[in-house]
């Protein structure tokens with residue numbers, strides 16, 4: 590065996606890939622070759638000391654710290670989830686409000702009997718009505734999906750900003766509702 | 779809790795039992811801590827990173843495949859995080875800082891943790907290797923990962939890993955030869 594092959598076997602030895610035959614060849618060579626023996630001994634010394642288990646101990650309160658971090662992480666997640674619901678609720682409320690105001694204004698200023706007269710047949714009117722309803726549903730679900738994704742995205746990064754905006758939406762909702770109530774009262778008089 | 783197997787504990791965790799996870803942390807903290815400490819020779823920082831490792835383990839517990847040993851799986855997670863940390867450090871610090879950092883890490887309080895003078899010397903020599911060689915020595919010889927695992931973690935072919943580790947060993951041997959010769963004689 591020459592030194593080049595021995596060097597290869599030394600590497601295989603540290604890979605734990607040396608078979609018994611190769612192992613005995615290497616042993617033989619190491620007995621007769623001083624240079625390779627030195628290399629082998631040095632490496633063995635190095636890697637034996639490396640694989641020895643370390644005396645470094647993790648800190649005493651390690652488990653406590655990990656569990657505290659997990660608990661606070663889950664609390665934040667829950668808060669974000671709650672806030673997304675608030676945001677979603679505010680969004681839906683705003684949409685319902687807009688729709689009802691529109692319908693209210695529509696009924697107030699448009700004479701329905703005249704509108705019906707515009708359609709030559711009832712079926713024409715019905716299909717138009719269903720079309721409108723379908724469009725409305727598509728629109729609403731689209732807005733809802735958009736709002737939901739926006740809410741999740743915002744919640745992920747800034748849930749503070751996000752709770753404030755939910756608050757603003759709710760206030761806007763409140764203002765509009767009271768105005769609408771006033772308008773209704775005016776109409777009744 | 780103590781009498782349960784790892785798999786039983788993991789199932790309890792997945793059913794929301796946090797005390798079961800605490801038991802897992804108790805069982806594996808030594809292993810994970812030493813794996814992390816091999817990469818990051820600073821006790822304080824290693825403790826932070828090791829905590830982060832357990833949080834990652836907790837969050838990906840549902841992906842654990844019981845076919846493999848839990849220790850292997852968690853060591854892989856720890857390795858990935860350590861490599862991330864090292865990468866971020868390399869970006870944020872200038873080369874001079876890095877050298878200062880490695881020098882500092884060898885002559886500070888950690889010293890008394892490593893009783894054996896020779897293993898301290900070896901660690902010092904490893905800290906001075908270029909990073910791509912250093913991480914391989916740490917992964918293979920200190921943290922006990924296989925070639926296949928290293929190749930997966932680093933996303934590089936096994937032949938490159940083997941060649942590089944081969945070179946890393948020779949570099950380390952040449953660095954340490956004079957000192958070790960002294961001790962043997």
Ligand SMILES: [Zn+2]
Pocket residue numbers: 591592595618622623624625626
């Ligand atoms: Zn030879």
